[in-house]
Amino acid sequence: MAVDPLLKQAQGVWETLAAVPVSFPPVGGLNVVTSPASQLAPPSWAGIVVLGESAIVTAPTDRDAQVLRGLLAVMATSSLTSSEAVRAVLPVTEVLGPAVLGYVSRDGFRPAPADRSVEQLASGHPDLMALVKSVSPEDAGESGMDEITSAAFVVREGADVVAAAGFQVWPAAAAHLCVLTAPGERGRGLARQVASVAVAQALADGLLPQWRARPMASRNVARALGFRELGSQLSIRLDQEELHLAG
Numbered sequence: 001m002a003v004d005p006l007l008k009q010a011q012g013v014w015e016t017l018a019a020v021p022v023s024f025p026p027v028g029g030l031n032v033v034t035s036p037a038s039q040l041a042p043p044s045w046a047g048i049v050v051l052g053e054s055a056i057v058t059a060p061t062d063r064d065a066q067v068l069r070g071l072l073a074v075m076a077t078s079s080l081t082s083s084e085a086v087r088a089v090l091p092v093t094e095v096l097g098p099a100v101l102g103y104v105s106r107d108g109f110r111p112a113p114a115d116r117s118v119e120q121l122a123s124g125h126p127d128l129m130a131l132v133k134s135v136s137p138e139d140a141g142e143s144g145m146d147e148i149t150s151a152a153f154v155v156r157e158g159a160d161v162v163a164a165a166g167f168q169v170w171p172a173a174a175a176h177l178c179v180l181t182a183p184g185e186r187g188r189g190l191a192r193q194v195a196s197v198a199v200a201q202a203l204a205d206g207l208l209p210q211w212r213a214r215p216m217a218s219r220n221v222a223r224a225l226g227f228r229e230l231g232s233q234l235s236i237r238l239d240q241e242e243l244h245l246a247g
Contacts, residue, residue, distance in 0.1 A: 005105070006108075007230055009208050010051055010208070011052070014040065014056060016172040017040055017170070019037040020037075022035075024056055029054045029055070029077075030054070030073060031055070034058075034065040035058040040056075041058065042235060044060045046237075047233070048072075048081055048086075048235070049081075050080050050231045051231035053078075057072065064240075072090075074089070081233060083095045083097070083098060090243065091239040092236045092237070092239075094237040095236050095237075097234040098214070099232060100214070100219055101230055101231045102227035103208060103211070103227060104226045108226040109199060109203060110226040112196035112224070112225065119155070121151065121152045121164075123151065127160075131154075131161045131163075131164055134182060135182065135183060140180070143179060143180035144168065148178050149169045150167045151201070153194045153198050162182040164180050164194055165191070165194035165195040167207075172208075175208065175210065177209055179191050179194065179195045195222075
């Protein structure tokens with residue numbers, strides 16, 4: 001079977017984030033490891049990432065890993081990041097996600113037409129922070145714009161920044177895209193415009209652009225730019241007492 005270079009590169013990002021040696025197994029496989037320092041999920045949570053048709057899972061303790069290994073092994077790989085499917089077999093108290101993971105190569109990138117003037121600002125610029133503060137906490141958190149390590153690429157309406165994109169540089173040379181548009185300006189193609197410039201910068205820097213999204217509108221922007229949806233991610237917090245009884 002031919003190796004998909006983009007998929008292998010994406011898998012390498014999450015193998016690095018697992019913080020312990022682990023690899024995505026052959027098609028249909030699942031590897032579960034203990035990693036208290038894993039970046040697949042918040043501290044003390046379990047993290048599940050499916051890429052292609054295989055998955056890796058990190059657990060905070062050896063006991064958790066043992067139980068997860070047994071209970072998740074009976075599930076189809078495609079259902080491992082379904083919160084409903086996981087809740088059916090595990091005592092889940094809280095979830096983050098699922099989120100779809102998209103990636104784009106230099107050859108696959110489809111830049112947006114330069115319809116608007118895109119300005120570059122420093123991360124943390126007051127005009128950028130004004131946009132972040134103008135949206136709901138949920139929108140701000142979903143965008144991640146206050147955590148970018150790149151410059152911000154923005155569109156203004158008058159003096160106000162109404163759309164912005166940038167990226168966080170992650171381990172394994174990944175550029176995690178962050179995009180935010182003011183609620184009243186959505187549906188005008190501004191997200192695609194600013195994201196296109198951010199993706200072009202990430203590729204120029206030799207990074208792998210990653211787009212993690214839950215809302216369909218965000219996924220559609222990524223698809224328009226050439227991102228391929230290669231997998232998904234789910235983080236779960238488990239009821240420890242019930243988990244150990246289940247195991």
